[in-house]
Amino acid sequence: MKRPTLRCRATLALAGVWLGVATAAAQDQTTFTVGTARAARGQKAFGAIEVPAAADAGLSIPVAVIHGPRPGPVLALVAGSHGTEYASILAVVRLIQSLEPASIRGTVIAVPLVNPRSFHAIVPHPHPVDGRNMNRRYPGSASGSQTDRASALITREVLARADYLIDFHGGDLDESLYPFAYWPRTGREAQDAASRAMVLAFGIDHIVLSTVRPPDASNLTSISGASSARGTPTIIVEAGHAGTTEPDDIRVLVDGTASVMRQLEMIDGRPAPIERPVWIDRIERVPGGTNGVFQPLVRRGQYVEAGMKVGMVTDYFGRKIADAVSPVAGVVLFIRAVPSIASDETIAYIGPLAPPPR
Missing domain, CATH: 2.40.50.100 (RNA polymerase II/Efflux pump adaptor protein, barrel-sandwich hybrid domain)
Structure with a gap:
């Protein structure tokens, strides 16, 4: 099905028609499985994406699946690529707890902590096992280091299943960060229109214009870059500063996600888009x-x-x-x-x- 234009989407929204383009798997399966989390329709399940040991140790990445009783899109929420960006991690934890399957059209895949080793070792930025950045190795490699293997499994289990993706970040231990978001632009009109609608619906007023750099064999990328390169409307959101867990920072991320879910018609209600965004050309x-x-x-x-x-x-x-x-x-x-x-x-x-x- 061809994706409606924004004008057409607005018309259909008034008529109460679901506007997402969900995967066939999400629409047809009575159960939805990611890693060891297996949810029947109308259920919430918890599990892990198990990264097997190889040259270095294995890793267990927590994942939740919230599988609504009615058809709709698959939305992936991913946080904790950097294990001390605490506000963003806690925001996804709160969303896992607060989202009720019965109220959802479609499915939410929630990964609250991509990098549990960094989280428990209190190490910002690089992964303490192999020294690599867990947000720079996508689409990953099944035969690489722990970061590479984890990235490959997240690509297969999460990115390949998602119709939309929100990548959560925030101020690491050494960063006093002001909340902002990224709108990754691909040059694909329909995809860029969808991700623009998402980033405006999220409601963070400072939005960085970014250009997606497609990955290749020698040019690995971030989770958002890999997701966007697959054709998935994707946004990046950042809140939280210097490793703190201020309630306002967590609330910005939780409320923004709910607004995007309303914009995608996954839950009832009207989105609350930012009316006067501050567009940022690039980061210096x-x-x-x-x-x-x-x-x-x-x-x-x-x-x-x-x-x-x-x-x-x-x-x-x-x-x-x-x-x-x-x-x-x-x-x-x-x-x-x-x-x-x-x-x-x-x-x-x-x-x-x-x-x-x-």
Whole structure:
């Protein structure tokens, strides 16, 4: 079935017609299985995606399946690729608990914690087993390291089953992050229209315009990049800062997901899309440049001018080594939250504003 245009979708929505294009498996199966989680229609099931041992240890990735009694799309919710982005992990945990199968049209696949080893070791960014970034190895490899094998199984068990995907992130232990989202654009009109509708429905007002880089044998990508490259409307959402679990950050992610589910007509009610989004052209990185002690001079969410000092680096006696300067005018999407800094680390992300995309 050809996907309706946005105008057609709005007309059909008024008539109460479900607008998603669900997989045949989701519509026809009386049970829906992901990993060891097997849910009959109208049920919620818990299990794991089991990554077998190889050159390094195996891994058990938790997964929940919420299989509604009525047909509808398959929505995947994935969090915890970086195990100390706690607010996003807890948001998916809360969604698993709060979503009632009887109220859902379609199916939700929820992976609250892709990287349990990082979570329990309290290690931001790289996976502690193999040192790789668990959000940079998709579509993965069945014969690679633990990160590669996990990515391959998530590709098969989650990405290949999803009609829509939301990738949850947030401020890691060293990142004081302002809530923002990404709209990944592929150049495919129908897919981009669907993901744009999702990101607006989610309701986070700062939205980064990103271009999907398709993966190939030598050019691995993120979970959102791999999902988008498969033709699945996908968005990335970020909330939470410096490893905290502020209720407002968790609420932004939970409420945004519910609004997207209403937009997809998976649950009853009207979505609450953002009316005046702040579009961001790209992300400009402010590098560490040197080793030392970092002192921030700006806050997350603050607007800065090109050439403005966003922080400084001192030696261990407090003597200034270097200023950290914004290369562009824009909004501070995150500023480093801890005083330690190394030359290859990041001090800040600055988002220059963009005109509304057509």
